[in-house]
Amino acid sequence: MARGYPDFEGDKQAVYLQSEFAAKVGTQKTFRARGLNVAWDEYAYVDYAVPAGKTLYITWMGFEGCATLQEDADNNQVMGGDIYNHTTGVALIEQGGNGGGGLTFPTPPKIVGGDTVRYQIVPRANHNMDVYGDIGGYEI
Amino acid sequence: MDGITMLKTGDFNYMSQEREADGSVIIILAKDGEHKVHRLCVKDLYGENEEVLEEEVLDGK
Numbered sequence: 001m002a003r004g005y006p007d008f009e010g011d012k013q014a015v016y017l018q019s020e021f022a023a024k025v026g027t028q029k030t031f032r033a034r035g036l037n038v039a040w041d042e043y044a045y046v047d048y049a050v051p052a053g054k055t056l057y058i059t060w061m062g063f064e065g066c067a068t069l070q071e072d073a074d075n076n077q078v079m080g081g082d083i084y085n086h087t088t089g090v091a092l093i094e095q096g097g098n099g100g101g102g103l104t105f106p107t108p109p110k111i112v113g114g115d116t117v118r119y120q121i122v123p124r125a126n127h128n129m130d131v132y133g134d135i136g137g138y139e140i
Numbered sequence: 141m142d143g144i145t146m147l148k149t150g151d152f153n154y155m156s157q158e159r160e161a162d163g164s165v166i167i168i169l170a171k172d173g174e175h176k177v178h179r180l181c182v183k184d185l186y187g188e189n190e191e192v193l194e195e196e197v198l199d200g201k
Contacts, residue, residue: 026172032156046157049186051150116186139150 019059019108022138029056030136033121037068037128044131045120047086052113056139058083061093062102063121063133072127079123081133085111086118096124108137143169143178143195164193175200 022028035044050056063081067073077099083092092109095101111117121133146152146169156168165185169178177200181193 026153028153028172029150030154032154034156034158036158044159046155047186048155049148051148054150 018057018140019138022140027138027140028136029139030134031117031119033119033133034131035121036130038121038123038131039128040123040126043120043122044133045118046133046135047116047118049116050111050113050139054113054139056111056117056137057108058092058105058110058117058135058137059108060102060104060137061095061119061133061135062100063095063097063131064100065121065123065129065131066099067125068128068130072125075127076125077123077129078125079121079129079131082120082122083109083135084118084120085115087115142192143167143180143197144182144192146171146178147180 031046031048033044033046038044061081061083065077065079067075067077080094080096081101082094085092095103119133119135121131123129123131141151152169153172154170158166160166164181164183167180167182177198179198180195183191183193
C-alpha cells in the first residue's frame with residue numbers, strides 16, 4: 001500500500017441488497033405450506049414463530065394449485081394466498097389468482113421476534129384442490 | 141441439534157409444513173450446506189400441549 005492511501009486493490013468490497021446479502025451469510029428463509037385434497041374455503045398453512053431478538057422480512061410469495069381430480073382439471077382453479085401476523089391478527093398481504101400467483105415486495109412486510117407469521121393457501125374453486133404456497137425472505 | 145430446536149431458534153433455511161387429518165403437522169427442515177433433512181411430526185405446534193411425536197433425519201448425500 002502506498003503511504004497515506006487505502007489498499008483498494010487488496011480489499012474486496014461490494015454493495016448488496018439486504019436480500020442478496022442474506023443468501024451469502026445464510027440468513028435467508030423459505031417457508032412452504034402444502035395441502036392435498038383441500039376443500040373450498042378450507043386452507044393449508046405454515047406457521048413460524050420468529051425467535052426473540054430477530055425480525056423476519058418477507059420479500060416474496062408464490063402459490064400454485066390444481067384440481068385434485070382429473071375431471072376438474074379444466075375448470076377454473078381459483079385460490080388465494082394470504083400472509084398474516086397470526087399473533088396480532090393483522091393481514092399483511094392477500095393475493096388471489098387462477099391456478100397460482102406470486103408477488104415480490106419492494107418494501108418487505110416484517111414479523112418481529114415473538115410474533116408468529118402464518119401463510120395460508122385457500123382454494124376458492126367449487127372442487128377440491130392440491131395447493132402449494134411459498135414465502136421467502138430473510139431473518140436478522 | 142434436533143429439529144424442534146432448529147425450528148424454535150430459527151436455525152434453518154427451509155421449512156415445509158403439511159397438516160395431517162389428526163391435527164398433527166409434518167415439518168420438513170433443512171439448512172444450507174448440510175446434506176440432511178429433519179422430518180418431524182408434531183402435535184399442537186406452538187400450543188400448550190406441543191409434543192414431538194416422531195423425528196427422523198434423512199441423509200441427503
